[in-house]
Amino acid sequence: MGRGKIEIKRIENATNRQVTYSKRRTGIMKKARELTVLCDAQVAIIMFSSTGNIKGIFDRYQQAIGTSLWVEQQRMGEDLDVLEFDELRGLEQNVDAALKEYHVITTQTETYKKKVKHSYEAYKNLQQELGLREEPAFGFVDNTGGGWDGGAGAGAGAADMYAFRVVPSQPNLHGMAYGGNHDLRLG
Amino acid sequence: MGRGKIEIKRIENATNRQVTYSKRRTGIMKKARELTVLCDAQVAIIMFSSTGNIKGIFDRYQQAIGTSLWVEQQRMGEDLDVLEFDELRGLEQNVDAALKEYHVITTQTETYKKKVKHSYEAYKNLQQELGLREEPAFGFVDNTGGGWDGGAGAGAGAADMYAFRVVPSQPNLHGMAYGGNHDLRLG
DNA sequence: AATCCTATATATAATTT
DNA sequence: TAAATTATATATAGGAT
Numbered sequence: 473m474g475r476g477k478i479e480i481k482r483i484e485n486a487t488n489r490q491v492t493y494s495k496r497r498t499g500i501m502k503k504a505r506e507l508t509v510l511c512d513a514q515v516a517i518i519m520f521s522s523t524g525n526i527k528g529i530f531d532r533y534q535q536a537i538g539t540s541l542w543v544e545q546q547r548m549g550e551d552l553d554v555l556e557f558d559e560l561r562g563l564e565q566n567v568d569a570a571l572k573e574y575h576v577i578t579t580q581t582e583t584y585k586k587k588v589k590h591s592y593e594a595y596k597n598l599q600q601e602l603g604l605r606e607e608p609a610f611g612f613v614d615n616t617g618g619g620w621d622g623g624a625g626a627g628a629g630a631a632d633m634y635a636f637r638v639v640p641s642q643p644n645l646h647g648m649a650y651g652g653n654h655d656l657r658l659g
Numbered sequence: 660m661g662r663g664k665i666e667i668k669r670i671e672n673a674t675n676r677q678v679t680y681s682k683r684r685t686g687i688m689k690k691a692r693e694l695t696v697l698c699d700a701q702v703a704i705i706m707f708s709s710t711g712n713i714k715g716i717f718d719r720y721q722q723a724i725g726t727s728l729w730v731e732q733q734r735m736g737e738d739l740d741v742l743e744f745d746e747l748r749g750l751e752q753n754v755d756a757a758l759k760e761y762h763v764i765t766t767q768t769e770t771y772k773k774k775v776k777h778s779y780e781a782y783k784n785l786q787q788e789l790g791l792r793e794e795p796a797f798g799f800v801d802n803t804g805g806g807w808d809g810g811a812g813a814g815a816g817a818a819d820m821y822a823f824r825v826v827p828s829q830p831n832l833h834g835m836a837y838g839g840n841h842d843l844r845l846g
Numbered sequence: 847a848a849t850c851c852t853a854t855a856t857a858t859a860a861t862t863t
Numbered sequence: 864t865a866a867a868t869t870a871t872a873t874a875t876a877g878g879a880t
Contacts, residue, residue: 493697
C-alpha cells in the first residue's frame with residue numbers, strides 16, 4: 473500500500489515503527505468510523521502501542537489530570553483517549569513506559585440501546601447456567617451513567633459514548649465482594 | 660474503494676448493509692492484525708453489528724455453548740469471538756437480536772506484561788487521588804488467569820490472549836460490594 | 847518527529863457466476 | 864442469496880520538508 477511492499481513482521485527501527493503505528497492507527501480509526509456510519513454498528517478499538525517516550529507521556533498525563541482521567545467527547549465520530557502510566561507510581565525500575573491509547577467509536581441508537589439491554593439480561597442468565605468462575609482483573613465500562621437511558625425520554629437517534637478503561641477489580645460472577653487477591657508481584 | 664464511490668452514510672438496504680459490514684469487518688481485522696505485528700502493539704476491537712438474523716444467531720449460540728461461552732484461541736494473531744443474545748432470555752418482545760462480535764488481537768511480550776502491571780498499579784493510585792465514583796456496568800476482562808504471569812517463569816515472548824466480555828456488574832472504585840441497583844427497566 | 851507528497855499496494859462496490 | 868471477480872477508490876511506504 474505504498475511505494476514498496478512490506479513484509480508483515482515487526483519493524484525493528486523504533487522511529488519507523490512509531491511512524492507506521494501512527495499512520496496505520498489513523499487509517500484503522502477512519503475505517504472504523506466509516507463502519508459505524510455505514511452499517512449502524514458499534515465499534516470499539518483499544519490500541520496499546522509499545523512505543524512512546526517518557527516526556528510525551530508525562531505531558532499527556534498532566535493534560536489528562538488537568539480535567540479528568542477520563543477524556544470524553546460526546547460528539548459522534550470522535551475518538552476518545554485515556555492515558556495512564558507507570559512513571560506515576562515509580563514502584564518499579566522500568567524506565568520506558570507503556571503508552572496506552574484507548575479509542576472508542578460508536579453510534580448510539582435507541583434500538584441499539586434496547587438490544588444491549590436484552591443481551592445484558594441474557595448474558596446474566598447464561599453466566600448462571602454455565603457457572604462461570606473467572607475473576608477478571610480489568611473492566612470494560614459503560615460510562616453512560618446509572619441506567620440505560622440516562623435521562624428523560626431521550627430522543628431517537630441520540631448519540632452516546634461508550635468508553636473503556638482499566639478498573640482495579642471485579643467481583644467474580646457469583647456475587648463475590650470486591651477485595652480479592654490482587655497482589656500483582658512480578659516474576 | 661470499489662467500482663463506485665459511496666457516500667459515508669447509513670446503508671438503508673439491510674442486505675447490503677450486512678454485506679458491507681462483513682467485508683469491512685474483515686478488512687479492519689486484517690489491518691489490526693498487521694498493526695500488532697508491525698508495531699508490536701496491542702489492539703482490541705469490539706464490534707457490534709445491529710444486523711443479523713435470528714437463525715444464524717441461534718446457530719452460533721449453540722455452537723458457542725457447545726464448548727464454552729468463552730471461545731478462546733491462544734495462537735497469536737487469531738481473532739476471538741464471543742457471542743450472546745437475547746433470544747435466550749425472551750423477556751422482552753423485541754424480535755431481532757443484537758449480534759455482538761468481540762474481536763481481540765494481541766501480541767504479548769514479557770515487557771508488555773510488565774508495563775501493564777505497572778500501569779495497573781498507577782491507575783489504582785490515580786483512582787484514589789481523583790476519588791472517582793462511577794459504577795460501571797460492563798467489564799473489560801483480563802482472562803489470563805489469577806496473576807500477571809500465569810504460570811512458572813514463563814518464557815520471553817510467550818503469547819497470551821486478552822479478551823473482552825460483558826459482565827453483570829462491578830463494584831465502584833471504593834470497594835463497594837457487588838449487588839447494587841441494576842434494574843435495567845426500559846424507558 | 848509531525849506533515850505533506852506521490853507511486854504503488856490494498857480494500858472494496860458493483861458485477862458476475 | 865452467497866462466493867468469486869474486477870474496476871476503482873483508498874491507504875500507505877518511502878521520500879521530501
